[in-house]
Amino acid sequence: MILSDDTCYSALQARDSRFDGVFFTAVKTTSIYCRPVCPARTPARRSCQFYSTASAAEAAGFRPCLRCRPELAPGFRSTSLAEAILKRLQERAVEGSRLAALDADLGLSSRQVRRLLKTEFGVSPVQVVQTQRLLLAKQLLQETTQPISEIALASGFRSLRTFNTVFQQHYRMAPSACRKGTRQPVDSIRLRLAYRPPLAWEALMDYFRSRLVPGVEEIQDHEYRRTVKIGHAEGWMRVWPEVATSALIVEVSPSLSRHLGSLQSRVRRMFDLDASPASIHEVLGDDPLLAPTLSRFPGLRVGGTWDLFELAVRAVLGQQITVAAATTLSGRLAERLGEPMSTPFAALHRHAITVEAMDRLSLDDLCRLGLVRARAETLRHLTTYALRGGLDFPVGLDHEAAVARLVQLPGIGPWTAHYIAMRGLRFPDAFPAADLGLRKAVGQGELAPARVVEQRSQAWRPWRAYAAAALWKSLT
Secondary structure (H helix, E strand, O other): OOOOOHHHHHHHHHHHHHHEEEEEEEEOOOOOOOOOOOOOOOOOOHEEEOOHHHHHHHOOOOOOOOOOOOOOOOOOOOOOOOHHHHHHHHHOOOOOHHHHHHHHHOOOOOOHHHHHHHHHHOOEEEEEEHHHHHHHHHHHHHOOOHHHHHHHHHOOOOOHHHHHHHHHHOOOOOHHOOOOOOOOOOOOOOEEOOOOOOHHHHHHHHHOOOOOOOEEEEEEEEEEEEEEOOOEEEEOOOOOOHHHHOEEEEOOOOOOOHHHHHHHHHHHHHOOOOHHHHHHHHHHHHOOOHHHHHHHOOOOOOOOOOOHHHHHHHHOOOOOOOOHHHHHHHHHHHHHOOOOOOOOOEEOOEEEEEEHHHHOOOOHHHHOOOOOOHHHHHHHHHHHHHHHHOOOOOOOOHHHHHHHOOOOHHHHHHHHHHHHHHHHOOOOOOOOOOOOOHHHHOOOOOOHHHHHHHHHHHHHOOOOHHHHHHHHOOOO
């Protein structure tokens, strides 16, 4: 989104949450940069400079505000290649990957990545990665009581010495100076993840509730819980909204302390926290087919997934059967393959399926769990594909190219491929036009042909995934 300086200053004066994370205000008189929602007194217009990313503000020599905390600003749903590159770099930076490995993950040359980021955002890949690591470290210092050595590793730094040096150079303070007044539960870690309001939390819970995998997930008292395994670390998490601060509170077991950056990225994708309700409503809000549902559920999100392979398996299981029947099959798979574990929650006692565990099941094993043979064969093909890295999509792929790759797998048709693209790969314009629910909703009682649904959806670009979520919700 390209904004004029006047628009940015007006949003700053109004503390408009719609622009949170869309731009950052750097104050030349203090060398501090802030979010548009910062509670501090609005600086004079002549003192303000506006940047589209925190990386650009820091590259220009500004430090993050300690009051509004730019590290908490929501991200964005990428609609261009440059935005997709920026987002992937931000997500992978905190995993400790070297820059060369990040370039390979992007599926582009280092030169292409540098040119795109410099042209679009005025920053280099190194600046993006370093800023993201520093901001995560700052958040963990302010919100947790984890040892600084643990925070350095969790933020993607390879040594405590490097972390201390870089933090001091950029923020002109020692890491320990951020720790004043931090309070945490003694047996868990809590983090805050901001979103752009409104957020239709109960609609999200309805989506997840109908698909909960027994032993792996539960919803209690309006909060989502699940078991978690990242690398060799295993534990649990709880997620609930704090409406007053437009944030989700994420509580995790201490065993996951070295993976907090990766965990944050997954939670943001799972609950679609980087969506911009205002931008989506601008395109969809006046459509007579969508408006009633969007009015009933302001801030409707597209529920995602914790793990792409989990979602892909679920999509295959859901082919031509009801949501309830697919949930039953998911539960049987988890019971057969999920390793037992203990948590403070009686309902959470096993891990989710993994591609390695799935690979141990034969066709006959899958059929004995209740799958028809054709579906079992598709799962075998999907598992082999995932083991070979087939689900590691390069960032330059658009949703149509991703769908084209997926439908090459035996048993994966357009409906399954679009569903994976929408909920797993997080493409905001993916749209399974052949879905029976969408055909019924568009036909308003009649079953509209898939081609009619596809034609109708053209007016909803680039937010067709949100239109699909609204249409499905209109049927309940």
